[in-house]
Amino acid sequence: MSSDAPVILDHRHGPHGEVVLRRRGEHHEIIANGCFLMDTSDGRSERHLVDAAYAALAANGGRPPSLLLGGLGVGFSLAHAAANPHWRHIAVVEREQAIIDWHFSGPLAPISTAALADPRSVILSTDLLTHLRDTDDRYDALCLDIDNGPDWTVTEDNGDLYSPTGLALCRRVLEPGGVLAVWSAKPSPAFEETLRNAGFKGVRTEEIQVARGVPDVVHLAVEPA
Known part of the structure; x- marks a missing residue:
């Protein structure tokens, strides 16, 4: 077997x-419903997602911010956020x-062990839309990395997240001046317009x-x- 041939671990x-x-x-690679999601070969995209949200907040000043991550993935976003001492609270929703x-007891643990042990971090085992609808918590930043982008979702129902209704729920949990950051494998001018029409600035x-x-x-x- 070639060293490049994938081996299924779970x-x-x-x-x-x-x-x-x-x-x-x-x-390591995560595949969902036959769709390649992400792997551990790089991570710069996941780190940039968190940094871009923080930079947008830092420009506004204020108290140390709280962060909601949509999707645990291979753990790069969580690990990078936890490495920044300025985040006050880091919640991760993973369904x-x-x-x-x-991450807790398998091959991805080396990436996330320190972050999971950080008292600022919490893992919420639920669907993101459910959390956005039901929570009383508010966040300064919401970073979404659960699909390959607004135009390429892992499951059909994930498309609801990028709809006007889903974006209204995103706004619901954001503090005034809060930042929504959405990772995508390609630009989506249509999604930009949807964001504007949803009331984002x-x-x-x-x-x-x-x-x-x-x-x-x-x-x-x-x-x-």
Whole structure:
């Protein structure tokens, strides 16, 4: 077998479909419903997602901010956020129990162990839309990395998150002046327009150069103060 051939480490079926953890060489990959989500080969996109949200907040000053991460993934976003002492609170919503397990007692633990032990961090095992609808908590930043972008979702119902109704829920949990940051594998002018129509201000898109292919992007939008 070639060293580049993927090896399946775990394969589960849950309420949202199939989720698979594979090892390819020295890296790990997460596949959801047959769709490649992310791997551990780089991580600059996940780090930029968190940094872009923080930079937008830092420009406004104020108290140390709180962060809600939509999607645990391979753990790069959480680990990077926890490495920043200025975040006051870091909550991560993850609906796939398998992914949570891979971080607490599986192959992804080396990435996230320190962050999970950080008293500022909490993992919420629930669907993101459910949390946005039901929580009484408010956040200064909301970073979404649960799909390959607004135009390429893992499951059909995830599309609701990027709809006017879903964006209204995002606004609901953001403090005035709070920042929404959405990772995407490609730019989406249509999503930018949807953000503006949903009432967000300061909508813009930042590119992230990657090792191969077209740049990833982060869509940024601000909840009016």
